[in-house]
Amino acid sequence: MAEVAYGVATSHTPSIGAAIDNDREEEPYWAPLFEGYEAGRKWMADAEPDVIILAYNDHASAFDLDLIPTFALGVADHFPIADEGYGPRPIPSVEGHSELAWHLAENLILDGFDMTICNHMPVDHGLTVPLSIMYGKPDRWPAKVIPLAVNVIQYPPPTGKRCWDLGQAIRRIVHDFDEDLKVAVFGTGGMSHQLQGERAGWVNTPFDKAFLDRLVDDPESLTRISHIELLSDAGSEGIELVMWLIMRGALGRNVREVHRHYHVPASNTAAGLMILESEEHSAFL
Ligand code: DHB
Ligand code: FE
Numbered sequence: 001m002a003e004v005a006y007g008v009a010t011s012h013t014p015s016i017g018a019a020i021d022n023d024r025e026e027e028p029y030w031a032p033l034f035e036g037y038e039a040g041r042k043w044m045a046d047a048e049p050d051v052i053i054l055a056y057n058d059h060a061s062a063f064d065l066d067l068i069p070t071f072a073l074g075v076a077d078h079f080p081i082a083d084e085g086y087g088p089r090p091i092p093s094v095e096g097h098s099e100l101a102w103h104l105a106e107n108l109i110l111d112g113f114d115m116t117i118c119n120h121m122p123v124d125h126g127l128t129v130p131l132s133i134m135y136g137k138p139d140r141w142p143a144k145v146i147p148l149a150v151n152v153i154q155y156p157p158p159t160g161k162r163c164w165d166l167g168q169a170i171r172r173i174v175h176d177f178d179e180d181l182k183v184a185v186f187g188t189g190g191m192s193h194q195l196q197g198e199r200a201g202w203v204n205t206p207f208d209k210a211f212l213d214r215l216v217d218d219p220e221s222l223t224r225i226s227h228i229e230l231l232s233d234a235g236s237e238g239i240e241l242v243m244w245l246i247m248r249g250a251l252g253r254n255v256r257e258v259h260r261h262y263h264v265p266a267s268n269t270a271a272g273l274m275i276l277e278s279e280e281h282s283a284f285l
Helices: 014-021 031-047 098-110 125-135 160-175 205-217 227-234 238-249
Strands: 003-010 051-056 071-074 116-118 144-150 182-188 255-266 269-278
Touching (some): 003 160, 031 125, 098 160, 125 144, 125 182, 182 238, 205 238, 227 238
Parallel strands (some): 071 116
Antiparallel strands (some): 071 144, 255 269
């Protein structure tokens, strides 16, 4: 039987990926951020999930404003690294888990989540930077990855509550998959940041720290934050934080906090990393 055992939430700031690719992790600007990733990488090497269901947002790489799926699931065996304008990142391409992905697609749709099914999907920094944060620079990614792209680019994005419900459904559906697999769910993006307009550069550390606390102890309260509140408190791109609720919803009620790291700035963002283990033995809440 498969189970969602682990949750990871992390920012995906593209320059973090560039710092890793160009061996700049020890430079004074980057060192305080990467020091906080060390414990996460050690944990990841021990945890060894077989599959990562990775909730992220595409940044006009696989989709653009011609086509805006709210939730898109990658069911392929292989996902190429997107060229985001400066050539694809020099990292291994991503291997999928087609069987589990189709099991998720079928059961999520039958459960009322109208997923877009993607047979071909180049993956951009939204997905690859979190992998680099957790694994460094391996020759191949140690886990298979099922990309779950969430629209947080074009209004209206899904609500935090919808993302939470999707996470809970993922927990149940993974549990029904008839193969022994340890699954991690990643929620990526955030934390507070705004890349545009008069408030470009906006970071809200008290909001972020409270969000981290509540993600562990009172996640359902986060599902009641409206889009307007999230935009106002976390910035226009801080809306990416709704994806963290997919991860948290997939872990069940009881979790153990393994690691937390928060650092400002990473480029224009407040960077957060939180690792949780599920202590819930039921597939249901
Ligand atoms: C930055 C952050 C993002 O989340 C993103 O998608 C692109 C750029 C930044 O801080 O530079
Ligand atoms: Fe982003």
